Amino acid sequence: MTGFDPDALLEVLHRHDVRYVLIGGLAAALRGSVTPTFDVDITPDVSIENLARLSTALTDLDARIRVDGIPEGIPFSHDAASLAQMTMLNLVTRSGDLDVAFDPAGVGDYSRWEAGAASVTVLGVPVQVASLDDIIRSKEAADRGKDRLQLPLLRALQQRLRRRDKPPDGS
DSSP: OOOOOHHHHHHHHHHTTOOEEEEHHHHHHHTTOOOOOOEEEEEEOOOHHHHHHHHHHHHHTTOEEEETTEEEEEOOOOOHHHHTTOSEEEEEETTEEEEEESSOTTTOSHHHHHHHOEEEEETTEEEEEOOHHHHHHHHHHHOOHHHHHHHHHHHHHHHHHHHHHSOTTOO
């Protein structure tokens, strides 16, 4: 597998018309976080049609199950039906690591993430990016060590953005 190229990964998802919301560290970075990230986290629409498109995109990306000690990952077969049975996929692809969360912690399924998301164009590719509030809620619910380290920075960013967006009259 090659180095981390999130732009190429997002372009493949776009080319295959996969409906998803970008969540996690890259979404936080697009919202203003300065914490580096080295993977792409998404939550997809779980309709059978979309999962079929996701499966095709995963094949295009040469996606494999990410396993410690096996840098190239383990091949796996997938289609819409098998993806519909998944809760989480940690993958290595030719464009870097991709985590697919079908029901991420703290917010709910794709439709709830999409409700708070905004479309952002990343190098010509439109991407639905999770709201900072949803990213924080999810990291709080996941309660992993790495999330606990990021939460103070994300909350500070959230407060800074709220102060910036507040009307001058204070209302």
